[in-house]
Amino acid sequence: MTESSDPPPLVLIHRPPSLTFMDETISREFRTLITDTSSESLPSFLSRHASSARAFVVVGRLPVTEELLSHLPSLQLLVCTSVGIDHIDLAACKRRCLVITNAGNAFSDDVADCAVGLLLSVLRRIPAADRYVRSGNWAKFGDFQLGSKVSGKRVGIVGLGSIGSFVAKRLESFDCIISYNSRSRKQSSPYRYYPDILSLAADNDVLVLCCSLTDETHHIVNREVMESLGKDGVIVNVGRGGLIDEKEMVKCLVEGVIGGAGLDVFENEPAVPEELFGLDNVVLSPHLAVATAGSLDNVAEIALANLKAFFSNRPLLSPVQVD
Amino acid sequence: MTESSDPPPLVLIHRPPSLTFMDETISREFRTLITDTSSESLPSFLSRHASSARAFVVVGRLPVTEELLSHLPSLQLLVCTSVGIDHIDLAACKRRCLVITNAGNAFSDDVADCAVGLLLSVLRRIPAADRYVRSGNWAKFGDFQLGSKVSGKRVGIVGLGSIGSFVAKRLESFDCIISYNSRSRKQSSPYRYYPDILSLAADNDVLVLCCSLTDETHHIVNREVMESLGKDGVIVNVGRGGLIDEKEMVKCLVEGVIGGAGLDVFENEPAVPEELFGLDNVVLSPHLAVATAGSLDNVAEIALANLKAFFSNRPLLSPVQVD
Structure with a gap:
């Protein structure tokens, strides 16, 4: 050949x-x-x-x-x-x-499916609800706490490559409102463009990280971005762990600075900060989005x-x- | 007034x-x-x-x-x-x-969101993966088992009312192939119609139950339907527990007659068959789809x-x- x-x-x-x-x-x-x-x-x-x-x-x-x-x-x-x-x-x-x-x-469709799966799992508390039923607590203590509505949520996508575009297409069908941040505006995209992640975070309920990890994107989600996202805000990360300042994220989750997170990637895989293991508002996945x-x-x-x-x-x- | x-x-x-x-x-x-x-x-x-x-x-x-x-x-x-x-x-x-x-x-959009969340959670094993990470097993034993691809899956919807239609719309954006069973063919629907659930199960990878519970739909999913769905087949139920013969479903899940299930409803809520608590291929939710x-x-x-x-x-x- x-x-x-x-x-x-x-x-x-x-x-x-x-x-x-x-x-x-x-x-x-x-x-x-x-x-x-x-x-x-x-x-x-x-x-x-x-x-x-x-x-x-x-x-x-x-x-x-x-x-x-x-x-x-x-x-x-x-x-x-x-x-x-x-x-x-x-x-x-x-x-x-x-x-x-x-x-x-x-992997684009699988990663996008995983991102949406994590988003639904965090907002609707699916793994937490599953734990509640498996432990027998439903029969013992009655109704579980309410989840958060998905339809109508404002979702900011960081990195609108093939994965980010697939995430956007899927979330549009849930009547989410999509906007994005990337190195440059995509002329072909119908979504609102934010040139910086801080204003993207301020204007959205959920951030989905789909960009690659480079010197420019390392710790692109820092404490300031999380404060801007706010106490009901949710972060989904299917990019790389290094996109988020993980130590600050753990603090923000514990202190209620943000509302929740769905994480497929971590800074020092397979090590995961143990503080996350006890939190009901996070969903943890062992870098499986692509697989x-x-x-x-x-x-x-x-x-x-x-x-x-x-x-x-x-x-x-x-x-x-x-x- | x-x-x-x-x-x-x-x-x-x-x-x-x-x-x-x-x-x-x-x-x-x-x-x-x-x-x-x-x-x-x-x-x-x-x-x-x-x-x-x-x-x-x-x-x-x-x-x-x-x-x-x-x-x-x-x-x-x-x-x-x-x-x-x-x-x-x-x-x-x-x-x-x-x-x-x-x-x-x-509730239609919330129930549809929950149905899709359960489908993604079962196919991509999200709660099982979350348990794996929380228990520290990722760091100890390495990679978790692979999930199943969502894109391209053939999904049969039982009951194409407002909830079923919303489920279909969402799953189309994942490139799933939709068909349905209901009392009568919906002239306005673009999806393939199956007049009986047995052939719907035979031709699909996933069944999503969105119909109401009546004398006609009681135990509409029986052992024969599950055998027809097959060993990789998945059932999602956001309708009512009585739509499924629950005892047979438990057997089918344990014996591998079907591949998995995402269940928001059960026959004798809040009682849930304890055999399900140990299974990694099921996702359990305490009748929360609407809430x-x-x-x-x-x-x-x-x-x-x-x-x-x-x-x-x-x-x-x-x-x-x-x-």
């Missing part, structure tokens, strides 16, 4: 032991090498086996550092299976002239399509621009 | 002690009498105080029986604040020529509007036809 009759390029795959969904898809078209760190360190494995690997498929959030890349002298292409690529040292990749691809839109059986098939196909395109000199499906 | 200069009619209100939301609204236009059963039984209270009551506002699911009605000789109008009226002895009301109103569409702060305001306004219309001989807003 590649240059004339040469053997297909060697593709290195790094993945958690249980996530085998990619192996067969890639091996259909390429020689593959799956990292095995059961008896040696990853750098050692790479040095001994991967010197001829021309592409590296990273499943999960392995930190790809300059040191790691130094063990892959033939590398040309880095295929990430996530949308966010904050685990990749982009400067190091640029120095090495590596081409990078990400998951593109493979359904269906989305893994999608992402394997996109990874394969990017690999095939790269080695046939055709345009990539989901290239990442490195500034 | 009524017949010439007569005093306004006496309206009897029965409600749980904490649900005071109706009192002020109704007293704006009528004389009101709130039942007080702190020191005597309800029949005794009614006999002593309510013989001149011409309307009876029932907040909650008080069984309105022939015996109860016998203590209200002046009664003309029964105002229910729920949509379903299976707690009312309709035959007895008919014999007494009582006019009945219900909550109309006051948000916003919907209570709605229902108070609708109750008042029905009372005013009745005593001015104008058309009722949400009359219930008693066959």
Whole structure:
């Protein structure tokens, strides 16, 4: 499938032991090498086996550092299976002239579904109600506290890419009122644009974070933004934990500065601040927004399509621009 | 506001002690009498105080029986604040020529929001994931099991009234494929119609029950329907517990005949089968679909509007036809 009759390029795959969904898809078209760190360190494995690997498929959030890349002298292409690529040292990749691809839109509908699921779960207190019934308290103590109405809520979306747009489309059907903040106004969007997140927070009942984590967006939700959102305000985060100043968020939730939060991501995963475990107004999810059986098939196909395109000199499906 | 200069009619209100939301609204236009059963039984209270009551506002699911009605000789109008009226002895009301109103569409958006919230919660395992994080298991044991994709799911709605239509509208925005079963085909609906629930179950991934409980719909979801829905199938019930053969449903969930359930209603509320408490594939809610702060305001306004219309001989807003 590649240059004339040469053997297909060697593709290195790094993945958690249980996530085998990619192996067969890639091996259909390429020689593959799956990292095995059961008896040696990853750098050692790479040095001994991967010197001829021309592409590296990273499943999960392995930190790809300059040191790691130094063990892959033939590398040309880095295929990430996530949308966010904050685990990749982009400067190091640029120095090495590596081409990078990400998951593109493979996860957008699943992440948007999860965002809306978290929003409904917080406002209507679904996991808290579920705990109430399971503990037998309904029969013992009677009615549970009322939830908050979803229809008519003003929802501010931070980052109106494919995920943010899908969230907006879904919430419109609940008669929510949508506005957004992003680096620049989207000419094609019918929603109200806010150039800064502080005024977005002030004018909305819910903030949904769908943007990528960069130097500019790190701790974009700080105490001031939460105070602006207010005591009935809710934050949903399906982006990255680092978008929120997590320590301040915990304080704001405990003190009632904001009303609740639905969180799929955290600053130091899988560590989650224990103060959150006792709060009924938060819903916690273990970075699962992207993960359904269906989305893994999608992402394997996109990874394969990017690999095939790269080695046939055709345009990539989901290239990442490195500034 | 009524017949010439007569005093306004006496309206009897029965409600749980904490649900005071109706009192002020109704007293704006009528004389009101709130039942007080702190020191005597309800029949005794009614006999002593309510013989001149011409309307009876029932907040909650008080069984309105022939015996109860016998203590209200002046009664003309029964105002229910729920949509379903299976707690009312309709035959007895008919014999007494009582006019009945219900909550109309006051709750439709809240119930639809809850149905979609339960659907997302079951498919994406949101409460189970929340338990996993809160228990500290994420940090200890790593990734949680994958959820199931929502987009593209085939959803069969049982009962395409205002609630069912709102559920359909919401799920269309998730790219779900909608079909429905109801007593008769809705000419205005774009969705595929199934005249029987068995074939609806066979052709769909999810059933959402939004119909009212009648003799015809009692146990409409029996073992055969669940077998037809299949091992990955999910049931969401925001109608009434009696729509499902609950004993069989518990067996089907335990045995894996169906894949999961999101339940806001149960056959013997507030009793819930304890076998469900240990299952991760069910989400349990204490009959809360209708209850948000916003919907209570709605229902108070609708109750008042029905009372005013009745005593001015104008058309009722949400009359219930008693066959």
